[in-house]
Amino acid sequence: MSTADNSILGLKMPTDPRWADLASISLKEILTDHAFCEQKAATQCISLIQRYSDKEELVSALSPIVTEEWGHFRMVWAEMKKRGFPLGRQRKDEYVNLLLLHEPKSIPDDQKLLHKLLICALIEARSCERFRLLSEQLEEESLRNFYHKFMVSEAGHYRLFIDLANCYFPAALVRDAWQQWLDTETKILLQLTPRGDRMH
Numbered sequence: 001m002s003t004a005d006n007s008i009l010g011l012k013m014p015t016d017p018r019w020a021d022l023a024s025i026s027l028k029e030i031l032t033d034h035a036f037c038e039q040k041a042a043t044q045c046i047s048l049i050q051r052y053s054d055k056e057e058l059v060s061a062l063s064p065i066v067t068e069e070w071g072h073f074r075m076v077w078a079e080m081k082k083r084g085f086p087l088g089r090q091r092k093d094e095y096v097n098l099l100l101l102h103e104p105k106s107i108p109d110d111q112k113l114l115h116k117l118l119i120c121a122l123i124e125a126r127s128c129e130r131f132r133l134l135s136e137q138l139e140e141e142s143l144r145n146f147y148h149k150f151m152v153s154e155a156g157h158y159r160l161f162i163d164l165a166n167c168y169f170p171a172a173l174v175r176d177a178w179q180q181w182l183d184t185e186t187k188i189l190l191q192l193t194p195r196g197d198r199m200h
Contacts, residue, residue, distance in 0.1 A: 010178070010182060011125055011126065011129060011182065011185075012182045012183070012185070013185070013186045013190075014129070015126075015129055015130060015194075016189075016194040018194045019130070019133065019195075019196065020133040020134060020137040020138075021137070021196070022195065022196025022197075023133075023196040023197075024134075024138055024139065024196075025196060026197045027083075027143075028080075028083075028085045028088075029196070029197030029198075030134075030197060030198070030199065031076055031079060031080050031083075031085060032080070032085070032087065032088040032091075033197060034076050034199050035076040035077055035080065036091065037093070037199050037200075038069050038070070038072040038076060039069075039070075039090075040093070040096075041069040041072075041124075041157075042066050042069035042073065044120060045062040045065050045066045045069065046066055048062055048116065048117075048120075049062050049063065049066075052113060055113075055168065057164065057167050057168075058164055058167075058168075061160060061163075062164075065157065072150065072153070075146075079146065091197075091198070093198070094192060094198075094200075095188065095189075095192060095198075096123060096200060098188045098191070099119055099122065099123070099181075099184070099185065099188065100119070102184050103115050110168075113168060114168070114169050114173070114174065114177055115177065115181075117161045117162075117164050117165040117168075118165055118174075118177055118178055118181050120157075121158050121161035121162050121178075122181055122185055124154050124157040124158040124161060125155075125158040126185070126200060127150075127154045127199060127200070128151055128154035128155045128157075130199055130200070131147045131148075131150045131151035131154060132147075132151045134147040135147040135148040135151055162174070162178070165177075165178075
């Protein structure tokens, strides 16, 4: 069974099958968006470490992820340079922005951590699923292998964020909140039109 199988990741809705086809004909754009996604993932981990610096397990777990995500950016940037693609400009991530709109605001900061960790887990899970599609459907073998490596890494990151949530919160609370976020994500995906120039 694939590392990025939806039943393993827990995702309730598969990516629209048109997405991978669109991405394959917008390779420059999808690589640009992917590069900035890796940057933002590193930045988000830094932000969590800064905000929750008193939580030793979190700091220890996320510190190496910062390095790994920035390494991923460098890998994507190297692939772009090899193909003669400029980095271009960062784009708004409508998917992530819609998720953040559902983040509870009027709750204590420690409780906000649960939702921040689950949002990160959800983004990593969806990225993992998209990387799987690219690793299976792109015509170029080197790119299929390129995205297979990212798929495996993102699956590990998804589990790490879930494990951190379970470290700080009761398992039943994490399970219920995760199901709520999966339902929210399904509604968001139904609002979005598949775009081949975006990872999400």
